[in-house]
Amino acid sequence: MELQLIGITVLWIFLYGYLITASIDFGAGFFSYYGKVTKTDHLINKIISRYLSPVWEVTNVFFVFFFVGLIGFFPDTAYYFGTALLIPGSISLILLAVRGSFYAFANYGAKENNIYSFLYGATGLLIPASLSTGLTISEGGFVEEVGDQVVFKAGNLFTNFYSWSVVLLAVVSVLFISASFLAYYADKAQDKQALEVLRKFAMFWSAPTIFASVLVFVALQRHNPEHFANILNYAWMFILSLICFMAATYFIFNRKRYGTAFIFVMLQFFFAFFGYGLSHLPYILYPYITIYSASVNTTMGWALVVVFIAGLFLLIPSLFLLMRLFLFDADYVKGNKGK
C-alpha cells in the first residue's frame, strides 16, 4: 500500500473514531439540557454522566490526533486549511473550551446551574456545525489562491446550499448516534425510565438523519459534480449504509437488542463516512491539494507509520481496559460501584 494511502486511511479512522465518540458526547449535552427544560432530566442525567465523565478526555484526544496527524502526513494542508479555517476553527476551539470547562464545573455539582447547562447543550449542536465547515471547504469553491496568498471566501460559505445541508446532516446525525448509544447504555443499566426517554429520541431523530443524507447528495451534485460522479462508483457502500440504518431502527423500534442496534448505527456511519472519504480521493482540498501533492517527505512518512503502529500496541489494550471498566462492567453501569 502506498504511504499516502496509509496516512489518509489512518487519519480517516481517527476522524471516524471522533465522529462516533464525540457525537455521543455532543448529543448527550443537548439531551441533558432538553431534559432539563422538559423536566425529565432526573431520569437521564445519571446515565449520561456515568458514561461521559471517564471518557470525555479520550474523546478530545481523537480530535487532537486527527489534526496533528493531518499536518504530520500532509503538511501542505496546514497552509491552506490553516488560513481558511482561522475563523471557524477559532470558534470551534472556543466552543470546545466552554464545553471542556463544563466537566471541571460538573465535578463539584454545578450541573444545577442553568446558564451552564444551556451552554453545554448549545455547544453540543454548535460544535458539530462549526467543525463540519472543514469538510465543506474540502469540496472546493471556498478557497482561492490569488498570487501567493490564500483567500477564504467566508461569504460564499454562509450562502451556500451545500454547506448548510452538511451542517444539518452533522447536527441530526449527532443526535441520532447519541440517542441510540445512550438507549443501549440505559438498557444495560436496566434503567427503564431513562431507556423510554432515550428510545424516543432515537426514533425521533432517525428520519431526519436519512432526509439530511439525501439532501447532502443533492447539494453535492450541484456543488461538485465530479465528486458526485465518483460517489456513484461507490454506490454499494451507501446502500450498505442504508441497510444498516434500517436494521438499527428495526431493533430500536421493536425494543430489543439495543447493543446490536448501536453496532448497526456505527456500521451505517462507517460505510457512509468511508464511502464519502474514498470517493473524495485523491483530493484533500479540491482542487488544490491531493494526497500526493501534499504528502510529507517519505522518510518522515514511514517514521510516522512506524510510530503509529507502535502506538496502537499501547493504545488498544488501554482502550480495552477503559471499556471493560466503564462500559462492560455491569455493576459500574448500574451505578453500584464507586463512581
Place this chain on the structure above:
Amino acid sequence: MLSRLLTSLTLGFHIIFATLGVGVPLMISVAEWIGIKRNDPHYLLLARRWTRGFVITVAIGVVTGTAIGLQLSLLWPSFMQVAGQVISLPLFMETFAFFFEAIFLGIYIYTWDRFKKPIYHWIISIPVVIGSSMSAFFISTVNAFMNAPRGFKIENDVLTDIQPLVAMFNPATPTKVSHVLATAYLTSAFVLAAITAFLILKGRTGAYYKKALKLTMVASFIFAVATVLVGDFAGKYLAEYQPEKLAAAEWHFETEEGAGLIVGGILDENNEIKYAVTLPKLLSILAHGNPNSEVIGLEEFAENEIPPLFIHYLFDLMVMIGMYLAFISFLYIVLRKFTRFNLHNKWFLFLIVLGGPLSMFAIEFGWIFSEVGRQPWILYQVMETGHAATTADHVGTMLILFLLLYIVLAVICITVLRKMFKDNPAEVEFEEASHSTNNETPFH
C-alpha cells in the same frame, strides 16, 4: 504581530495548567504510594484530595492545549507547512503520550474503591505520570528544534534529506527537556506546599497538614537542586549554540574573557547599564565552567539579529526565584533535621506561601525569556517569525475572543477549586472516611 500576541496569550495561559499537569500526577502518585506502604490514611486522603483538584486543572489544560495545537496551524500556516516536514514525528508522539495519559487518568479517577488491593489502584497512576512527562518530553523537543534546527537540508527553499531522529534529538533537546521537567516538578511541588502552608496559617494544624507540608517541601528541595543543576547546563548550552540569547540576557555587549554576571540594574537609551551589581567572572563560569573563558558579546551580531534586551529582567527574575525556592526548601529541611525550630512559625509559612505564585511566575518568565530570546527567528537561523504568520484577516478579533475566554476559564477554575475545598475541609472528610470505609463516593 497579532499572531504572536495571540500565540503567547494561549501558551502563557496553557503553561500554567500544563506545568501542573506534568508535576502534580507525580506528587499524587508519591503520596498514594507512601500511604499504601506505611498504611497511613492521611497520605491516601492527600492523594485523593490532590487528585480532585487536579481534575479541574486538567480539564482546563486539555482545552487550552487543544487550542494551542490547532492555533499553530491557524496562525502560522507557512511555518507548519515547512516545519511540519520535520517536527511531525514528535508532535505525533506527543498526542500518543497524551492519549495514553487521558485513558489512564480517566481510569484512575473513577476507580478509587474498585480494587480489592489498593496497590492496583496505585499502579494505574504510573501510566498517568509516564504519559504526562512523556508528552512534556516530546513537545519540548519540538521547541528545542525551533531553537536548534537540525536534521534537514535546504535546496531551493525545499527541505530535503530529512532525518527525523536527528531533528528530535538536536543539541538543545537535553537541556530543554530536563529543564522543563525539573521546573514542572518543582513548581507543582511548591504550589502544593504553598497551599498547605496557607491552610496551616489559616489555623488548620492537624497531622494531615504537617505530613503534607513535609512531603511537598522535601520533594521541592530535590527538584530545586535538579533545577539549579540543569539551569547551569542550559547556560552552557546557550553560550555554545545561541550566544546572542545569553549575551542579551546578560547585557553582555563586548566579547571578553573572565566576563562578569550582571544582576539587576536598568538599561538607559544609550545602552548604559545603571544600578546593577556585577559578580566578577561568574558569567564565564556559567557559560563555560571556567572563570577566565571568553564569552561572546552582542557586538558580534548584526543589529537585526539581536533579541530584545528586556529579556535580562526576565532572566534575572527567573534565576532569583529559582534560588529562592531552593533556599526555602533547603532551610525547611535543615531546620527540621537539626533544630527544634517551630516550622509552623507564621513568618516561615508565609515565605512558603509566597513561593507558590513565585514559582509560577518563574515558569512564565522562563518561557518568555526563552521564546523572545530567539527572536527574530521562528526557526533559529532558518525562518523569520514575520514570514511565518498567517495572512488571514480577523486575527485581532480572535485575539479579543480568546482573551475573554481565558478570563472566564480562569475565573471558573478559581471559584470551583475554592468552593470544592472550602466547603469540605480535610478533617471532616477524614472523619467520614474512617467511619464508613465502604460507602465512599468522593466523585459525583
